[in-house]
Amino acid sequence: MKHIIATAVMTVALTGGAATALADGDPAAGEKFFKSRCTACHTADEGGKNKAGPNLFGVFGATAGVRVASFEKRHSKQLKASGIVWDEDTLDKFLENPKGFVKGSKMNLKVSKEDDRENVIAYLETLK
Numbered sequence: 001m002k003h004i005i006a007t008a009v010m011t012v013a014l015t016g017g018a019a020t021a022l023a024d025g026d027p028a029a030g031e032k033f034f035k036s037r038c039t040a041c042h043t044a045d046e047g048g049k050n051k052a053g054p055n056l057f058g059v060f061g062a063t064a065g066v067r068v069a070s071f072e073k074r075h076s077k078q079l080k081a082s083g084i085v086w087d088e089d090t091l092d093k094f095l096e097n098p099k100g101f102v103k104g105s106k107m108n109l110k111v112s113k114e115d116d117r118e119n120v121i122a123y124l125e126t127l128k
């Protein structure tokens, strides 16, 4: 019995620790998701080329629409003027519905599952 209680306490402690360190997402699962859903339009490596969307290296923590100089003319005016800073909360809202969160955004993809958004955001956070 003592042993069972000790195990339960440890499980709670470990899960709590992981949740604070990484928000809720799993970056490895997020990378897989990124490769299946985002690489049609985005690269993720440092200095990678732009496709239909801008290279995303360093996007986490950056101000929306101004980070990649070579994409400046192709960004929507609305995203450039938004002043949004990309963090877990703003990325979550953007990915759920880009054109709903930033009216006039040119990004044409909605990520409807919360788990997928959390994972891919955890992955974007590693691109630095």
Ligand code: HEC
Binding pocket: 034, 037, 038, 039, 040, 041, 042, 052, 053, 054, 056, 059, 063, 064, 065, 066, 067, 068, 074, 075, 076, 079, 080, 086, 091, 095, 104, 105, 106, 107, 108, 109, 111, 120
């Ligand atoms: C069909 C092409 C397309 C796909 C697929 C796509 N994007 Fe985009 N993305 C864009 C375009 C175009 C923009 C620029 C939007 C604008 O300027 O309004 C953009 C912008 C972004 C930005 C903001 C960049 C910045 O510097 O402000 C993020 C973050 C982003 N995309 C993440 C993702 C993620 C994560 C996925 C996969 C779940 C994804 N995108 C899939 C086309 C796409």
